[in-house]
Amino acid sequence: MMNYKTHITKIILLSCALLLSACSSYKLEVQQGNLITQKSISKLQKGMTKRQVQSLLGTPLMQDNFNSNRWDYVFYQNKQDENNNKPQNITLIFQNDQLLNVSN
Secondary structure (H helix, E strand, C coil): CHHHHHHHHHHHHHHHHHHHHCCCCCCCCEEEECCCCHHHHHCCCCCCEHHHHHHHHCCCCEECCCCCCEEEEEEEEECCCCCCCCCEEEEEEEECCEEEEEEC
16 A cells, blocks of 8 residues: 555656656747848948849838838847847948948
């Protein structure tokens, strides 16, 4: 009888340990926006059309409703093993459908 209770107690404790281990916190890697690399930024040239820029960098994450000549690209990646998860920004200014200025 005592042996039976010991086995039941061990099974219950083991089950509880397994259930609690499943509750570990896992941080999912999150990537938002367009990945803008230094290589793609170096390919930008003043005088490029909006279509050429969009072909190179993709659709901008934000377009100013009041100023259609400003495009903002934002990239954010949340990695679980890094503490430095700052967003990367690049702002493009167009004039007459041609790239005028690039700033980040």
